Amino acid sequence: MKWVGRTIIILLAAMIVVAAAFAFSRSDLAAQLLPGGSGRGEFARGEFPEGVRPELPDEGGFPDRHEGEFRPDGREGGSFRWFSTLKNLGIIGVIVLIVVVLQWTWGYLRRKIRFGQARQSSQA
Amino acid sequence: MVERKKKTSPVKINYLIDFIIFVAFLAAMDPHMTGIAIHEWLSIAFGAAIITHLLLHWRWLAATTRRIFSKVARQARVNYILNTLFFIDMTLVIFTGIMISEEALPLLGIRLEPGFIWRTLHSLSSDAALFLLGLHVALHWKWIVSTTKRYVLKPMISIRLGKVRQEVSA
Structure with missing residues (x-):
């Protein structure tokens, strides 16, 4: 019983952090601090900052550093x-x-x- | 005759669990090594590991929380503040990781809208977690060294010495 109570306290503390993170993601502050964010936890169409959009090659025309080295499960070869x-x-x-x-x-x-x-x- | 069960030292248990958590942290920090699926499941399991770690250190946690605004040693205060930041950061890492999950949650039939903010927060908080883990390890370095000597090096040396003695006597 003692352990259950303590676990609930830890989970409640974690929930406070989660709620704060969620509120932050919906605030205008998030949109200002994190460039490219729409402020609603989403990345709205056309809001990609320069160099972030994955399908575009970079300015020098070089391929991505790891291009071709990733396996389908995300592991690196x-x-x-x-x-x-x-x-x-x-x-x-x-x-x-x-x-x-x-x-x-x-x-x-x-x-x-x-x-x-x-x-x-x-x-x- | 009553047989007494040999009780495992709590320090030994703490040491073993902390070592496992450390290795799991390093593995989870690198999805390129493990692959996305293992990265996600390991990170979710990491939540349980953190809870276990906190439960094992509950006495210190409760005692320091009660005394944090009154009389408490400077080292303990610094440790407490750092540990609080680390807890907040790890919660953020796991939560934002769940929000951008590509394998674990879809497997459970849950699909969330992945967002740039969650991805950025996940990246920033995991970088901070590495830094905070470094400080956490550094502040407990004396304990790590003394416990390693006591429970890893000494037994290894005594086993080695025992083998040498056996060879000499044979």
């Missing part, structure tokens, strides 16, 4: 298949590294300052 996953893992790794280094530096500086203060007070 060739050596590109794992690239995006490795890239995502790399991004997470870099963020972790930055935060850990920042935390270590912060701790080191704090210890240094405290040690300096304690030495000053003991000398006085």
